[in-house]
Amino acid sequence: MNDLPLDGVTVLDLCIVLAGPTCGRTLAQYGANVIKVDPDFRPPQLTPWLDVGRGKQSIALNLGKPGGLDTFLTMAGKADVVLEGFRKGVADRLGIGYQTLKNLNPEIIYGSINCFGQEGPWQMRPGFEQNAQAATGIQLRNAGVSDPQQPQRPRPATFTLNDYGTGISAAYAVMLALLDREKTGRGQKIEAALSYTSATITGPYHVDYPGYSRRDLGGPGIRGTDSFNQLYECANDSWIFLSVSNSDELLALQSIPSFSNVDSHPSSHHLQDIFLTNTSTHWVSLLSSAGIPVAINKYASGLHREEGNRRRGIVVERTYGNIPNEEENIKGSRHWGDVTWPGNPVVMSECDLVEVEPPSFGGDTNAILKSFGISDSELANLRASDTIPNSLPKDLK
Template identity: 30%
Template sequence: MSRPLPLSNLRVLDVSQVMAGPFSCMLLADMGADVIKVEPPKVGDQTRRAMGFRLQGDDSAGFLALNRNKRSVELDLKNEAGLRAFYELVKTADVLVENYRPGVAKRLGIDYETLKEIHPRLIYASISGFGQTGPWAMRPGFDLIAQAMSGILSVTGQAGAAPAKNSVPVGDLGAGLFTAYAVLSAVIGRGDDGPGQYIDVSLFEAALGLSIWEVAEYWGTGKVPQPLGSANRMSAPYQAFMASDRHFVFGAANQKLWALLCEVLDRPDLLADPRFATNAERMRHRDELESALSTTLRTRKADAWIAALLEAGVPAGPILTYQEALASEQAAARDMILDMEHPVEGKIPQLGFPVKLRGTPQQLRRPPPLLGEHTEEIMREIGCDIGKLGQQGAFGR
């Protein structure tokens, strides 16, 4: 007999839009939580219409990527009847995640102080650009702004070049990951009969919190970190190099690997060079090291170097496009592309689960919901008169 998913006893209200909140709630949903996406009538999460590419229906590929395993209910939180219905829904929930700008939830009457009076065990997570306190709290927050103001943008790209944003939205996704981590910590801390609590997450702090090496370099040396291209702040050589045909990467991050690298390259002179004797010296002479290695690496094709380095035990690999990465045998072996049936789109691809639970494997239980698809179902579950609520404008007019 199969065991239930680990979070199947949790109900989560996803009162968020775009990326950080929906991503966090999807992580919880993938682990079995009953995630109810509370959306404004007729428009829904702005990602449905405004973000990314469309396939067949109205919802964008961006929305489809962030909202599987959820149900959707339309509620007008600016309408008295809609707000009453929302309060009834809150009474049944364990967790609420929202990402309004600070102050908006209070104006709507759905802030933590209001809702904890209705449901003292509620765990309430707010995601914002800069957190609920501090001089920047009221600034609007996007991933780009978080990358810029956390320092990430200052160290990304090549030295002397124009600022280069990290294409993967580390502020947004990092905030989503930290929110899921905080929510589960609060659930455990709440126990069987304890109170809930408020969780304050920001894109700025998520981006800064992920800047481990950069902050360590600054505190350790007193020097402001600068862009290094593909290089690593704590090890050398550990970056992309050009072979005779294309770039590839390898990492000789300790003395053993450095010695093996010199052996593969047939460069005993590098091993004997005092400029490269230790990792600290190699980092100090990074430009000279790169130049010395490049003269040899450009003599063979990337695949040949990769094969030789891997055989010797030196980590190395090609630089793949997303098309190549998704089509790789490793992605296939790890089930990183899953097909899901959608009522409008038909069969759509989904990224697989990035962690695997062998005892309670995750499932694609629900496709990303259509706007308001489960409104009637959910209202009936919590004992609301859907006809009366509809007449009063709870679901929009």
């Protein structure tokens, strides 16, 4: 296997919550040296840390304390990428805005990741996943039809599609900016926002043109788009999703005795009666063997139990805990045991995309700052002023 694509790229990640940290984690998965920068008074929540903290190093640095900003600017002057997740204007007030860092390091790639973007009437508003969903129609779409004449009670989507989608989109933009820098020598600013992502992933609902008659489906009672692309309950109280999308798949379905009398426009009730005669395992085996797309509905725990998913790396399990070293006095000490998380969604034939555990919060502070040229005496001064901590919370909550 060759080196990872982003080997040698240094990223300073100032982001919190999910979207920005997902960008940093994605870059780390492809080999970037991602350094998570947090003040010691803001330890992360454990569950997101185990997810979007993976592959990073962690330093505790308070930019508001004496020497904190200068230390960060020293790092930014040598870094390739800086990621921040503030509302417009906040980074400038902190002294780490794009123009400041560009003047310091003209080749810097600067990523701004927030809810509503850097322009427009909502640019100054804070926001999170559900705010972006509300602002772009997802929660009303999730409630039912999109006709304003038939109002519905909004229903939030319970998965964080915009957070993760925005983080991955931002990582994609950072990689494009790095590629552009290879050709031109220039850095640039990239912007990503949860509301932009939300509008993009609901693209079909935004398409319109003269004469177009909408037939949008949605709501808690929707089981599919038509009888051939729908959820069906089986005899063992589990569900499958059937997808018959062309004439070849219809012929394959009709070749199975149970479906021999199914025409090209069957009622969903007819198909439901058939599926209730046997188990989901039976139907998936039978239909898959005939080349018909079908899948059993599973809980995440079921996905975790399948050995094939572990071999492929769809799910990864590691023993995670804080390993003692020379900085143990500022590291948490709890051993968390076997932790499961999702793996990398892609495979590269010439690159071994190894999943790496998340760091201990603040546990790389000394080593990282020294690697950027911060001397022992400067480190002592930073500790004396609480700019970097002498101790950290023992456990992440």
